Amino acid sequence: MRLRLAVVAMSLMFGSAYTISLESDAESQEFSAGVGSELLNQMTHSHRELNYRAIVSYQVGDQLNSYRITHTVRDGKEFESLESLDGSHQDLVYHGHDINCVHPGPQLIRLFGGEEEQGFYRYYDLDVKGAARVAGREAVTLMIRPRDVYRLGYKLSLDKETGLLLRSDIVNQQGKVLERFQYVMLDLNISADEPVVADAREVQHRDIKPDGVAVQAIARRWQPNWIPAGFTLAQSENNDEAAMTYTDGLAVMSVFVEPLVNTEAGQAVIAEGGMRRGASVSYTVAFPDQGRFATVVGEVPMLTAKQVAKSLTWAVQ
Template structure:
C-alpha cells in the first residue's frame, strides 16, 4: 500500500511535466513509410524469428496479469516459455516448433497482401497512425477497423526496428477497449541457448493449414449455414464431429457440437445465451430435436457468435 501511494503521489507531482517532455520526443520520431499491409506482414514473421525475453501485462476488464516470455530460435526451431509472475498459473513451454510451420491467420493476411480489395483487406481498413514509445522502444501505431458489424477492431503498436507486436488493444464497435496486451520490458540481446523454464508444462502444437479441414466437412452431419464473409475454415479440432475453427486472419472463431444435457424430467438442461470475458465471447444454443447443443466461442462480437450458433443445421439421416 505504501508503495502504491508513493507511485500515485509521484504521478501527481510529475505527471504534467513528464507529459510535456514526452510530446516533443514522440513528435521527433520519423513517420513510417511502410503501409499497413507491410507492417502486418512484418509482424507475422517477427515474433517467431527473434530471440528475446520480455515482461508483458495482460488486461481483461479489471483483471491484470503479468508474465515473463523467453523466446529463442535454434536450428530453425522455436523454443518459448511463458512464466506467470502473479497468481497460481502454471508455467508453459513450447519445444521444437518449426519456424516454417503454416499458421492460418498470418497466411490469410499475406495471401492477399498485394491487393487490398480482396480477402482480409476487404473486411478491414488499415491506417498507420504515427509513432509511439512502448517498453522503451520506438513503435509505429496501426489502426485496424472492421468494415462490418461482425468483427472487432484492433489498435496495434509495432516495434519500429523489428515489427514485433509491443501492444495490442482489442476494441468493440464503440471503441471501448475489451482486452489489452502490452510489453513493459523487452530484451532483444539474449542468446539462442537461453534456458527455458524448469518443470514447465510442455505444450504440443499441431500444424493446421487453411483448407485442410474442408476435406472433413462432408463427413459431418451438421454445419453452420451462416459464417461472416471473409472467414475461412482453418482447422478441425479432431477427426470426429466435435468442432470447426474459422479465421479471417485476425479474428478466430470455433463452433463446437456436443450431446445435449438433460434435466431429470427429460427437458434440455442447456439454456440459450451468451457470456463475455474481455474480447472473448461464447454463445450456446440447444437443438433438442437433434439431441445436441452448439457453442460458438471466439474473439468476435456477440452478434456474430449468436448468428453462427443459431444457423446450424443437420443433414437428413
C-alpha cells in the same frame, strides 16, 4: 491459460523485421493499403524468429496479470517459457515448433494482398499511424477497423527496429478496449542457449491449415448455415467431427457441437445464452430435436457468435 492463447494468437498473425521512417501522423496516414499489407506480412515472423526475454502485462476488463516470457530459436525450432509473476505460480514451456510452419492468419493476409476491394481489405480498414513508445522502444502503430458489425477492431504497436508486436488492444465497435496485451520490458540481447524454466509442463502445438489449401474437412451431419463473409474454414491435422474453426486472417472463432443432456423430466439442461470475457465471447444454443447443443467461441462480437450458433442445420438421415 488465456495469456498463452493470446501469445499464440499474436504469433499466428504477426511478425518479421523491418525498418520504416515516419515523419509525422499526417504523413503516416497517407500510407496505402498495400504498405499496410506489407507491414502485416513482415510482422508474421518476428515474434517467432527473435531471441528475447520480456515482461508482459495482460489485461482483461479490470483484471491485470503479468508474465515473464523467454523465447529462443535453436536449429530452426522455437522454445518459449511463460512464467506467471503474480497470483498462483504457473509455468509453461512451448517448444519444438518449426518456425517455417504456415498458419491460416498470415497466409490469408498474404493471399489477399494489398488490394482494397479484395479479401482482407473488404472487411477491414488499415491505417499506419505515427510513432509511439512502448517498453522503452520506438514503435509504429497500426489501426485496423472492421467495415461491418461482425468483427472487432485492433490497435497494434510494433517495434520500429524488429517488427515485434509490443502492444495489442482489441476494441469493440464503440472503441472500448476489451483486452490489452503489452510488453513493459524487452531484452533482445539473449543467447539462443538460454535455459527454459525448470519443471514447467510442455504445451503441445497443433498445426492448423486453411480448408482447401492442405486439408479437407471430414463429412459432418451438421454445419453452420451462416458465416460472416470473409471467414475461411480451418481445420487441424486431426479433424474433429464435433468442431469447426474459421478465421478471416485476424479473428478466429470455433463451433463446437456436443450431446444434449436432459433431466429426468425430459427437459434440456442447456439453456440458450451468451457469456463474455474481455474480447472473447461464447454463445450456446440447444437443438433438442437433434439431441445436441452448439457453442460458438471466439474473439468476435456477441452478435456474430449468436447468429452463427443459431444458424446450425443438420443433414436429413
